[in-house]
Amino acid sequence: GAGVSQSPSNKVTEKGKDVELRCDPISGHTALYWYRQSLGQGLEFLIYFQGNSAPDKSGLPSDRFSAERTGGSVSTLTIQRTQQEDSAVYLCASSLAGSNYGYTFGSGTRLTVV
């Protein structure tokens, strides 16, 4: 596609429920990243996929968070047993590895846990 697509754009869920956030990167981009942004905060790194390499999961805040990338394309971020502190905007980005063109971000999924 022309850009990075994320769905849903908004998600309201009850505390304790599981949620899945989806990211469709730009075709041909081998690298995919998940960040989250809380109100008034900077972007917090969550996880990074590069080609067929093992993902860098060092930013995942707890074992309730997991992500996968199928077929080197679409990625899903799953949050189990959501907590109120999980409320944030979850941003996905993709890039060409070694590119000089930076990341291309999606518009994000705004998650609200009530």
Add this chain to the structure above:
Amino acid sequence: SQKIEQNSEALNIQEGKTATLTCNYTNYSPAYLQWYRQDPGRGPVFLLLIRENEKEKRKERLKVTFDTTLKQSLFHITASQPADSATYLCALDRGSTLGRLYFGRGTQLTVWP
């Protein structure tokens, strides 16, 4: 871990003036430093990338400098316009390939007519 500081959370300037935003970092020196623009409700948009061996880079009305001795980057918008109003983020990575980026909190720029 890397610490990134961007000058004042908000910067207000008059249309036509030059806006200068500052990004300071500690610890290791990045291979690249990048600047992004973020509008409300949108994801960041890539603007410029500068390498550690480059002193300056320009793109239209934008200019970025990179001083590895001072561990500082300056981002300039010349002849600023109200449409330049947004939050500007600096980001650093560590290596020769685009791995994870460390982002600053951003500076909110408002250009008034």
